[in-house]
Amino acid sequence: MYDTLLLLHVLAAFALVATVVIFSAFALGLATDSRVLALGNALWNVGGLGSLVFGIWLALYVKGYEIWDGWIIAAIVLWAIATELGRRAQMGYVSATAAGEGQVTTSGAHQATLMHWLRSLAVLALLVVMVYKPGA
């Protein structure tokens, strides 16, 4: 049971970082295709839900961890921040890619790029918290 929960939690985390990589391609101007963007958004939806659900399940299941541990609360807060920043980045890029192929240069896209890099930082902080488990 523990192995399965951990595997699903880690796979969900891989999906989150895959979204960050895909959005980075848009932020760097390497990608403009709306279908690639849609894949990134789908991966965040699946990975976001999976990492949260299986992460909380693990915290409840594993002896020695509690849901109110500081590092787990910090992780949930970072997850929420990353999700909101990602939602804003997604809105900006969706409208920018809808404007036409090869045109991810509108003001909305600039805002989306900022939101994306902030989300990337939040995801990095989330990963650091998960590995270092401060206070555990």
Added chain:
Amino acid sequence: MTAIAAIRPDAWNFPLLLHLMGAMVMVGALVLAASALFLAWRDGDAALVRLGYRSLLIGALPAWLVMRAGGEWIASKEDLTGSNAPSWVKIGFNTADVGLLLLVTATVLAGLGVRRIGRNGSPGPLGRAPAGLVSLLLIAYLVAIWAMTTKPA
């Protein structure tokens, strides 16, 4: 029945973080490359072949290096190298090492596809072969992730 939380020494955290970050970015870049190359296969869109090539060259290859170096570092810290290496570590190293060969091949083929677009306007089969190789890599890394997390005996 519940599992007991394992606390690892602090000195292991940074190598583990590097290994994880490298692996996650590499898999993300492979997902991006696979989606771009498969879409290009269907549409013949030159920009997507270029995206697939660049995500392999500037995403997956450097991330592979970070993942592999971090893996070697954490394995040496835990004394899981050589004859001490359990099967899950061997699965990880073998997947990474054979995976590098496939990754380099896919990158070179995608690069040739991009060059061919410049000459003929279409990547031809050189746009399709890397899509297959990258998909194979993703399946192999899925097995490696399973081995790394569940640590079969």
